[in-house]
Amino acid sequence: MELLSGGEILIRALHDAGVKHLWGYPGGAVLHIYDALFRQDDVKHILMRHEQAAVHAADAYARATGEVGATLVTSGPGATNAITGIATAYMDSIPIVVVSGQVPQEKIGEDAFQETDMIGVSRPVVKHSFLVKNPADIAETIAKAFYIASSGRPGPVVVDIPKDVTDPNTKVPYHFPDKIKIRSYQPSVRGHAGQIKRAVNLLVSAKRPVIYAGGGVVLGNASAQLIELAKKLNYPVTNTLMGLGGFPGTDKQFLGMLGMHGTFEANTAMHHADVILAIGARFDDRVTNSVDKFCPSAKIIHIDVDPSSISKTVQVDIPIVGPCQSVLNDMIALLGGIKDKPDESAIADWWLQIGGWRERYGLYTKPRYEPSDGKLIKPQDAVKALYKVTEGNAYITSDVGQHQMFAAQYYLFDKPRQWFNSGGLGTMGYGLPAAMGVQMARPGAQVACITGEGSIQMCIQELSACTQHQLPVKIIILNNQALGMVKQWQDMQYGSRYSHVLYEDSLPDFVKLAEAYGHIGLRVNHLDELESGLEECFSHKDRVVILDINVDQYEHVYPMLIAPGSMRDMWLNKTERT
Amino acid sequence: MKRIISVLLENQSGSLSRVVGLFSQRGYNIDSLTVAPTEDATLSRLTLTTHCDDVITQQLTKQLNKLVDVVKVLDLTDGAHIERELMLLKVRASGAAREEIKRCVDIFRGQIVDVGPTTYVVQLAGNSSKLDSFIEALGDAIILEVVRTGVSGIVRGEKSLKL
Ligand SMILES: Cc1ncc(C[n+]2csc(CCOP(=O)(O)OP(=O)(O)O)c2C)c(N)n1
Ligand SMILES: [Mg+2]
Numbered sequence: 001m002e003l004l005s006g007g008e009i010l011i012r013a014l015h016d017a018g019v020k021h022l023w024g025y026p027g028g029a030v031l032h033i034y035d036a037l038f039r040q041d042d043v044k045h046i047l048m049r050h051e052q053a054a055v056h057a058a059d060a061y062a063r064a065t066g067e068v069g070a071t072l073v074t075s076g077p078g079a080t081n082a083i084t085g086i087a088t089a090y091m092d093s094i095p096i097v098v099v100s101g102q103v104p105q106e107k108i109g110e111d112a113f114q115e116t117d118m119i120g121v122s123r124p125v126v127k128h129s130f131l132v133k134n135p136a137d138i139a140e141t142i143a144k145a146f147y148i149a150s151s152g153r154p155g156p157v158v159v160d161i162p163k164d165v166t167d168p169n170t171k172v173p174y175h176f177p178d179k180i181k182i183r184s185y186q187p188s189v190r191g192h193a194g195q196i197k198r199a200v201n202l203l204v205s206a207k208r209p210v211i212y213a214g215g216g217v218v219l220g221n222a223s224a225q226l227i228e229l230a231k232k233l234n235y236p237v238t239n240t241l242m243g244l245g246g247f248p249g250t251d252k253q254f255l256g257m258l259g260m261h262g263t264f265e266a267n268t269a270m271h272h273a274d275v276i277l278a279i280g281a282r283f284d285d286r287v288t289n290s291v292d293k294f295c296p297s298a299k300i301i302h303i304d305v306d307p308s309s310i311s312k313t314v315q316v317d318i319p320i321v322g323p324c325q326s327v328l329n330d331m332i333a334l335l336g337g338i339k340d341k342p343d344e345s346a347i348a349d350w351w352l353q354i355g356g357w358r359e360r361y362g363l364y365t366k367p368r369y370e371p372s373d374g375k376l377i378k379p380q381d382a383v384k385a386l387y388k389v390t391e392g393n394a395y396i397t398s399d400v401g402q403h404q405m406f407a408a409q410y411y412l413f414d415k416p417r418q419w420f421n422s423g424g425l426g427t428m429g430y431g432l433p434a435a436m437g438v439q440m441a442r443p444g445a446q447v448a449c450i451t452g453e454g455s456i457q458m459c460i461q462e463l464s465a466c467t468q469h470q471l472p473v474k475i476i477i478l479n480n481q482a483l484g485m486v487k488q489w490q491d492m493q494y495g496s497r498y499s500h501v502l503y504e505d506s507l508p509d510f511v512k513l514a515e516a517y518g519h520i521g522l523r524v525n526h527l528d529e530l531e532s533g534l535e536e537c538f539s540h541k542d543r544v545v546i547l548d549i550n551v552d553q554y555e556h557v558y559p560m561l562i563a564p565g566s567m568r569d570m571w572l573n574k575t576e577r578t
Numbered sequence: 579m580k581r582i583i584s585v586l587l588e589n590q591s592g593s594l595s596r597v598v599g600l601f602s603q604r605g606y607n608i609d610s611l612t613v614a615p616t617e618d619a620t621l622s623r624l625t626l627t628t629h630c631d632d633v634i635t636q637q638l639t640k641q642l643n644k645l646v647d648v649v650k651v652l653d654l655t656d657g658a659h660i661e662r663e664l665m666l667l668k669v670r671a672s673g674a675a676r677e678e679i680k681r682c683v684d685i686f687r688g689q690i691v692d693v694g695p696t697t698y699v700v701q702l703a704g705n706s707s708k709l710d711s712f713i714e715a716l717g718d719a720i721i722l723e724v725v726r727t728g729v730s731g732i733v734r735g736e737k738s739l740k741l
Contacts, residue, residue: 091633119592120595123596123599124599124603127646128646128647131592148646180648183649183741184646184647184648185646186589305642306643307640307644308637308643308644311636312637313632315633376615
């Protein structure tokens with residue numbers, strides 16, 4: 001058998017686990033590993049400019065491909081820098097493996113240089129973690145890490161490797177296990193047949209049903225099944241922020257996003273529903289508003305691969321633990337076989353009622369924001385123009401703030417894995433490195449990051465890594481000269497006392513900034529330049545472009561749920577509420 | 579309501595901290611926690627007691643099960659089970675009180691395991707309320723030190739928590 005050092009074993013094992021791209025940043029504790037990387041071509045390393053960005057990029061790569069993303073960072077500051085990225089992946093259930101270097105085992109506990117207890121620091125934000133103590137354990141640990149990260153409810157796994165374990169002078173046989181079994185870990189692979197039957201019976205008896213589908217549909221590759229089920233039943237569908245694209249955004253059965261900034265029609269339909277089918281969604285507080293007022297007349301079916309997601313905040317009537325795809329397949333099969341059919345006239349009435357809501361305040365029947373004066377660019381119009389110029393086909397990443405919500409509301413995602421954002425943790429700084437991850441996964445595709453002038457500055461350094469690795473992403477800044485979402489809350493709840501949300505003329509010139517990094521910078525100030533600006537931006541196929549769009553600084557995101565309250569309690573604009 | 583939950587855990591470095599961390603992270607209160615290896619050295623057995631309602635207990639059980647190192651979780655509360663706790667007490671014992679304390683220890687079926695000129699160390703096992711009553715019977719005035727192990731529990735009859 002071939003003898004390899006720990007560093008070589010790690011790289012070989014990553015390759016055998018399917019890693020093509022490893023996002024990382026070197027340092028003392030991983031020098032042996034970096035030397036092993038140097039001497040091979042199987043795994044391509046992408047040098048980022050910050051470990052947080054390395055993790056975000058691996059995370060987005062995972063979201064784009066459905067594979068496990070991989071990151072390599074050094075001990076101490078490298079490891080702690082990675083934490084925000086890991087927590088982001090954890091909250092959104094994204095399969096990644098983060099390998100971190102550690103000080104040599106004999107130094108652990110001595111407060112050695114660049115020593116951080118990574119297992120301890122990362123514990124609350126990982127699905128699992130391993131400390132590898134022996135080079136002979138590396139390959140199996142990596143195999144386990146990838147299996148855990150990608151199975152059941154996916155999530156980040158940390159593998160912490162002390163420097164002595166990768167010592168080039170210690171060589172051991174290499175063996176990568178082709179099957180992994182962990183006796184304490186058996187994720188559900190099938191839903192309970194009896195529960196599924198009860199669910200189908202309840203579903204067809206519904207008079208005012210809503211299908212509420214979340215990120216689990218995207219992660220679980222269950223989009224086709226969701227569409228088939230929804231079409232068979234002719235029931236309305238709403239997606240969570242994480243679920244967008246799981247059901248086609250342009251489909252007539254789609255009510256739009258639900259929740260805090262969800263559409264009037266989606267939130268109102270939820271409130272009045274008699275049966276809710278929740279699929280791979282977790283009744284997040286940004287969806288439900290006050291739990292005690294949530295959907296008062298609904299019976300709830302909840303499909304989720306993670307039993308702890310079920311009845312965590314909202315008690316449900318029919319829990320089904322299992323992967324969305326297989327459970328939906330079972331439901332579809334059952335639907336064909338049972339004699340009860342959906343009550344067509346009740347469903348027709350329900351659609352009429354929903355049609356009324358769409359007419360009244362719906363986001364897509366006519367503009368619900370004050371129109372532009374012809375010069376000023378409304379951020380909503382910017383997203384709509386982007387949608388038009390990219391023909392709805394771009395991969396869109398976003399950051400956190402008003403721009404993120406406008407992106408979610410006005411770019412209609414027709415495909416799963418087309419929309420990437422930090423929904424759970426709400427991490428400003430996610431957008432640019434995420435766009436890089438997506439671009440790496442989808443070479444040649446149009447990838448755009450819809451961001452704010454605040455968020456983009458949180459990982460702006462990656463403009464340099466874009467050059468190095470030829471990742472021609474497009475950065476669309478909806479520049480409202482403020483930490484807009486915070487400012488909106490200050491408008492609504494703090495008497496417009498703008499505490500530290502303005503930059504006092506300190507913003508960089510983003511055009512020059514782009515140029516400093518060797519990219520193209522464009523600025524758009526007037527509505528009539530908007531579309532041509534976007535067209536020019538995307539005409540530079542092989543270049544990174546920053547398009548700095550000056551938008552209305554006073555715009556708010558609506559609808560907005562009013563807390564405490566139910567899902568039908570919403571602000572519709574600055575002066576009108578339900 | 580008081581709950582007693584048994585957990586079978588991989589006996590690996592770091593696995594206990596994941597269990598303990600879960601409680602602080604999710605805001606559950608633990609009243610007591612005992613842990614030690616089992617007859618199978620690769621497994622630890624953990625018993626924990628807590629006060630929470632049914633919904634929280636369910637969540638807690640699920641969250642424990644979700645930890646990759648947790649092999650099995652069993653809520654012992656509602657089924658027939660035995661719970662025991664061991665207590666060591668140091669008490670001031672001088673003069674007439676020495677006899678009095680001895681009698682009380684006998685009544686509770688405890689043992690005096692150390693005799694000093696002015697102190698006793700008393701050992702007592704039983705369920706937690708028995709230990710509480712004993713402390714009450716002796717009275718605060720003479721108690722110098724109380725060491726309790728926390729509750730260990732096991733199901734009665736055929737059923738057992740195994741791999
Ligand atoms: C790392 C991080 N820090 C702080 C916040 C809180 N926060 C949420 S939105 C927001 C403002 C974002 O400003 P910008 O990127 O310009 O977006 P806008 O709302 O103006 O569109 C802030 C500070 C956050 N989500 N993430
Ligand atoms: Mg802004």
